[in-house]
Amino acid sequence: MSKLVITDLHVTVDTEDGPKEILKGVDLTINDGETHAIMGPNGSGKSTLAYSIAGHPKYTITGGSVTLDGQDVLSLSVDERARAGLFLAMQYPVEVPGVSVANFLRTAKTAIDGEAPKLRTWVKDVNGALERLNLDATFSSRSVNENFSGGEKKRHEIAQLELLDPKVAVLDETDSGLDIDALKVVSEGVNRFRRREGKGVLLITHYTRILRYIEPDHVHVFVDGKVAESGGKELADELEANGYDKYLKAATA
């Protein structure tokens, strides 16, 4: 089971002029096995939503709730959220110099499972996951995200998704900066994850392009810190044709 429920979520970020509200009452429910796409213009708060769910210290929750299978997510630390089954694929994965991908993946897997993975099957799992994402064998000895190309960073995020096997994956603009081949590889990785029993996906994107490869069950338009409209995948087609203008006008009116 995996049900993520976001209710009336308000989030501020500290600025020089004091706290600024970025999320202004987000309501969203991702039921067991569903994929939701959140689309919106730059600066609408999409990434803030992703980071707030994951617990980045930069953001302050001022109201509302987030639950995963009934458990209060907001009271958990960042690592506890991950162990509870949340995963955030980041738009800008962070370099960790001197820490190899192999060491990082094993440490993360051990933390998530509460015990070290069986060595023999683990090596096979890692090599398999990297191979499926077109990452060559030397990849696991490189330092995490250091000198990775944009595509390698995103593929590495999805390899983690496959290996760490969370309940709900939040993908923050995983498609941005990818050429079409890399986009396909990444999308296939996400789709493999979706085929597993009961996995939820929250796909945050600026472009409709990725939705050709990852078909969402629901599409939400995100404007000015909240969901402006929700619909099926046809809503993405409409956005493709007409853009965000009508929502932006409504928000500033």
Next chain:
Amino acid sequence: MTITDSVRSALEQAPALDKVESHLHPTGSFDVADHTVPTGREEIWRFTPLKRLRGLHADAEFMPSATSCTWNTPEGVRIEGVSGDEARALRGISGLVPNTRWAARVLAEVPASLLVDVPADTEVAEPIVVDLDGKDVTVTEAGHVALRFGRHSRAVVVLNHTGSSSVAAVVEVVVGDGADVTVVSIQDWADDAVHLAHHQARVGRDATYRHAAISFGGDLVRMDANVTYDGPGGSAELLGLYFADAGQHIEHRIFADHTAPRTKSNAIYKGALQGEKAHTVWVGNVLIRKVAEGIETYEENRNLVLTDGCQADSIPNLEIETGEIEGAGHASATARFDDNQLFYLQSRGVSEQEAQRLVVHGFFNDLIRKVGVPSIEERLLSTVEAELAKNVLKDTTSGAGA
């Protein structure tokens, strides 16, 4: 390429002769009387807490040694304590002309030298390890070590300092033409040790010299690691790794004196600090003399501050007297943990402490690999681990999944 303003002004003021007006290279002297006792106000002493040196910088008696000194002797290498004329002949073989009173005293007063002699064309497969284990911190003592590597030789020497000691030591290194040499000095002292060290190396034509200063223990460690070049094509890599705990003073100074054309120097010093009044100092002096055309130099110091109450001083100092060079640069950064790094790791389920541990290991890892002595890599990693256990990992005994 980075050239600072101070460097430019040094360039403009450079005198015609190869006589350089700079605090980097005051005129040295073997005569102890030519050196006054430092007051602490001198540029080269201003960071060092003289009071804690037990007089080693001044006129403390150099007593009979209370340090046990043992070593292995790989085939083809001569290692022994020498005295009398033979010891005297070794004083200054690195080109060292003392610019401190204490170094002048060591060269003038210490009766014996430890000589490590690697003949020309000899390749020594296993590291030569000299274990220096201090037995009595109340004994102020001094030592002179000469490491002589013949032409086209290849060897690794590890000076391994442990125990309790109050010692002033001069290590002179001669790297013959075309030789490939690594000298590692590990300061894994007990908490009360005081160690004042000057390592001076003369790097031969087309030779490769790697010096690694690794300081964990001691109340006060100050090491100057200096290099000059005997001919063109020499290359020096000056590496440093230090971890300062509460109350510790760890000071590393390097001086790459480019005395010959087409020479290289590359310095990387990395340190971590934790606990009240942990103090580290790094001073990176590089001089590119007029004659040193076509040289390349880069120096870097990074400090990771793990707790409140620490102080890391970091001073790169590059003086250039010829603009005809391949490259010159420096970098210095002192920072706390990067929140984004920790967040990234934690978002993968890793606890905050484990994330910090990973970051610190990563911080030192590439440096430890650069030292290139596999037999001590494991030890360095576990020492880093033990240091982390004092603060960062203090409360993890009940950690889940540990």
